[in-house]
Amino acid sequence: MSSIENLLDNTHRSMIRALLTCLGDATKVTIYNIGPMPTLQAVRRTSGERLEGSDEIVWGVPTASDYAYPGKSWEEYKDRPDHVLEAMGWCVEKQESWTAENPFDDVRSVRKQLRGEPEDFYHMEPVLVKKTDLYGADTACLEYPLDFQGKRIWQDTEFVVAAVIKIHFRPFTIRRDDRSTKIIRELSRSLGTELLSLYLHEDLLTAQKDFARQRLESCQELAHELRNTMIKFGFVFSVVNAQIGMIRQAWEEELRNAFPDLEWKQALLDRLSRLIRSKLPLRDAGGALTRQCEALLTAQEELARQSLLPAQEQSWLMNRIWPKWRKLMEGSSVWEREQTEILGLLEKLKRSPALGQDPDLAGRIAHIPRSLVGEWVRLSYVDFTADRLRVLDDLLRFLENPALPVARRLQIRKSLQSLKVLVEIIPEMEEKANRMIQSLRYGNNVEKGIAGGRCEIPACDSCSALPEGSVLSD
Numbered sequence: 001m002s003s004i005e006n007l008l009d010n011t012h013r014s015m016i017r018a019l020l021t022c023l024g025d026a027t028k029v030t031i032y033n034i035g036p037m038p039t040l041q042a043v044r045r046t047s048g049e050r051l052e053g054s055d056e057i058v059w060g061v062p063t064a065s066d067y068a069y070p071g072k073s074w075e076e077y078k079d080r081p082d083h084v085l086e087a088m089g090w091c092v093e094k095q096e097s098w099t100a101e102n103p104f105d106d107v108r109s110v111r112k113q114l115r116g117e118p119e120d121f122y123h124m125e126p127v128l129v130k131k132t133d134l135y136g137a138d139t140a141c142l143e144y145p146l147d148f149q150g151k152r153i154w155q156d157t158e159f160v161v162a163a164v165i166k167i168h169f170r171p172f173t174i175r176r177d178d179r180s181t182k183i184i185r186e187l188s189r190s191l192g193t194e195l196l197s198l199y200l201h202e203d204l205l206t207a208q209k210d211f212a213r214q215r216l217e218s219c220q221e222l223a224h225e226l227r228n229t230m231i232k233f234g235f236v237f238s239v240v241n242a243q244i245g246m247i248r249q250a251w252e253e254e255l256r257n258a259f260p261d262l263e264w265k266q267a268l269l270d271r272l273s274r275l276i277r278s279k280l281p282l283r284d285a286g287g288a289l290t291r292q293c294e295a296l297l298t299a300q301e302e303l304a305r306q307s308l309l310p311a312q313e314q315s316w317l318m319n320r321i322w323p324k325w326r327k328l329m330e331g332s333s334v335w336e337r338e339q340t341e342i343l344g345l346l347e348k349l350k351r352s353p354a355l356g357q358d359p360d361l362a363g364r365i366a367h368i369p370r371s372l373v374g375e376w377v378r379l380s381y382v383d384f385t386a387d388r389l390r391v392l393d394d395l396l397r398f399l400e401n402p403a404l405p406v407a408r409r410l411q412i413r414k415s416l417q418s419l420k421v422l423v424e425i426i427p428e429m430e431e432k433a434n435r436m437i438q439s440l441r442y443g444n445n446v447e448k449g450i451a452g453g454r455c456e457i458p459a460c461d462s463c464s465a466l467p468e469g470s471v472l473s474d
Contacts, residue, residue, distance in 0.1 A: 008045070008195075009046060011191070011194045012045060013046060013059070015029075015031065015165070015190070015194075016029040016031065016046065016047075016048040016057070017048070018187055019165070019167060019184065019187060020048065020055075020057060021055075022183050022187070023167065023169075023183065025169050025170045025173035025174070025180070026050070026167050026168065026169055026180075027049065027050055027168050027169065027170060028047070028048070028049040028167070028168040029047070029048055029049075029165065029166070029167050029168075030044060030046070030048075030165075030166045031044075031045050031046045031047075031164075031165055031166075031191075032044050032045060032067055032088070032164045032166070033045045033162075033163055034092060034126075034161045034162060034163055034164060035160075037142060037143055037144060037145060037160070038074070038143045038145040038146070039073050039074060039145075040073065040074035040092060040145050040161075041071050041072070041073050041074075042071050042073075042074075042077060042088055042164065043068075043069055044065050044067040044069070044071065045163075046060075047059070047060060047063070048060075067088070072088075074092070077089045078092075078093060078145075078147060078148065079093065079147070079148060080147075080148035081148065084110055084113050084114065085107060085108045085113070086108055086110055087100070087108040087122075087124045088124070088164060089108075090108060090124075091124050091125070091161070091164050092126065092161050092164065093147060093153050095126050095128060095154070095157060095159055095161055097124060097125045097126065097181060097184070097185065098123070098124045099122075099123045099124075099174060099175070099176040099177075099181060100121055100122050100123070101174055101175045102121075103118035103120060103121060104118050120168055120169075120171075121168065121169045121170070121171055121172065121173065121174050122166055122167060122168045122169065122174075123166075123167050123174055123180070123181055123184060124164055124165065124166045124167075125164070125165045125167075125184045125185060125188045126161045126188070127161065127162050127163035127164065127165060127188045127189075127195060128159040128160070128161060128188075128189075129162045129195060130158055131154075131158060131159065132158070134160060134162075162195045163191065165184065165188055165191070222436070222437060223437050226433045226437070230429070230430060230433070233422065233426055233429075236419055236422045236426070237384055237385060237423075239415075239419055240416065240419050240423070241384050243412050243415055243416055243419075244382060244384060244395070245307040245308075246307070246406075246408070246412055247376075247380050247395075247399075247406060247412065248307050248309075248356070248380035248381065249307045250405070250406040251356060251376050251377065252264075252307075252355075252356050254365065254405065255355065255362075255365075258361075258364070258365055259361060259364075263348050263352065264352060265303075265304065265349065265352045265353070266304055268345050268348055268349045268352060269300045269301075269303060269304045269349070270304075272300060272325075272342065272346075272349075273300055273301070275335065275338055275341070275342060276293050276296060276297055277297075279293075280293060289328075289331065289334075292324065292327060292328055292331075293328065295324060296325065296328065299320045300321060303316055303317070303320075303321065308353075310353035310354060310357065310381065313353040314350070314353060317346075317349060317350060321346070321349070322346060325346060329342070356377070356380065356381065357377060357381055362374070362377050368403070368405070369403065372401060372403060375398050376398070376404075379391070379394060379395055379398055386427065389424065392419075392423065395413075395416055396413060396416060396417060396420070399412060399413035400413065
């Protein structure tokens with residue numbers, strides 16, 4: 001049960017207890033909720049009966065009722081021709097009480113009308129709440145219930161019916177407009193005030209929940225947009241690595257020129273490709289084996305074109321080259337005679353990425369200053385990420401050296417200089433974006449929860465991984 005339902009239940013019980021205490025002849029009290037407009041669903045909410053001979057109250061009397069949940073709608077209990085007249089319909093439509101001081105003459109006794117049996121002695125009192133208190137000053141746009149003639153009820157009154165109280169009495173102890181009914185009327189006003197307070201409290205809670213939901217949705221939408229933006233900014237790291245790749249290509253070209261007899265990647269891949277083509281066209285031209293050969297040739301050509309870091313090259317080789325060769329040789333005897341050579345070439349290809357970082361080879365480059373060679377090797381094999389921002393400064397200083405034999409050296413330096421501006425502002429953008437999102441989501445007091453752009457708030461369970469160096473949370 002929600003907190004509002006608990007409060008409503010406690011309010012009803014307090015009212016029933018007060019009525020049974022004040023009215024010595026009252027035996028049972030039931031409160032029905034009415035609403036909302038225009039359906040005016042009447043639902044039996046709380047019932048309490050005095051235990052005979054004591055002041056103890058038994059709650060939730062298990063009596064069958066047409067108004068047990070989900071209750072009856074206005075269309076079911078309102079007055080209309082050729083239909084059973086109900087005291088509930090009178091109280092709701094007229095906003096007036098109904099007293100059955102003589103059940104035998106009660107024209108609104110449902111039991112008497114249907115089965116000829118009179119009901120007991122009772123009084124029903126509508127609980128009224130001002131429209132303006134409930135809906136505000138503008139009540140013209142309210143959707144009012146209609147009577148059987150199609151006319152709007154309550155349109156010309158200042159109240160709406162929020163509940164109906166039904167009190168049962170001992171025989172012949174209740175009369176219309178007697179002291180008991182006046183007490184009931186006064187207490188019903190008190191209940192109306194309590195109900196209004198609860199409705200306003202519920203509206204406030206609903207508004208708070210709606211605001212929190214809207215704020216969270218706005219936060220998620222903003223985080224999504226900012227995350228997409230930061231992902232797009234992640235291209236900066238790829239572009240920087242591409243520029244470093246050009247510097248690495250230049251270094252490996254120097255090594256190939258200085259040591260042409262070494263078995264470099266390009267020569268090994270060319271030989272492997274020639275071995276594949278020597279067996280084409282195969283007898284199953286267009287078949288599965290031919291397609292496998294074509295896929296392997298494509299993978300080898302892509303590897304030859306790219307300047308990858310040694311670890312990336314090893315991964316490419318082990319995941320995209322070796323398995324395809326293994327499948328070819330296991331699935332066909334076409335390369336049986338060349339199998340030893342192929343395996344040897346693949347082993348050499350596996351070792352070739354390390355040649356660029358071989359200190360013995362680098363030390364034998366005589367036409368370039370040793371200090372420049374050392375920097376060249378160190379910077380050529382860097383995987384640039386957000387935690388290696390200082391590498392950019394080293395690269396810019398390195399490319400200033402006119403003795404460096406790198407084609408388009410100045411153009412690469414200019415590109416890196418421009419990229420450096422973007423790289424340096426990304427952490428600041430991430431930190432500001434995190435602060436903005438967390439402020440929107442949790443309020444303004446989130447400064448202590450964000451350290452260095454990373455969300456440290458324990459309740460935040462929606463931090464999402466971004467490109468390298470990004471910590472933007474949603």
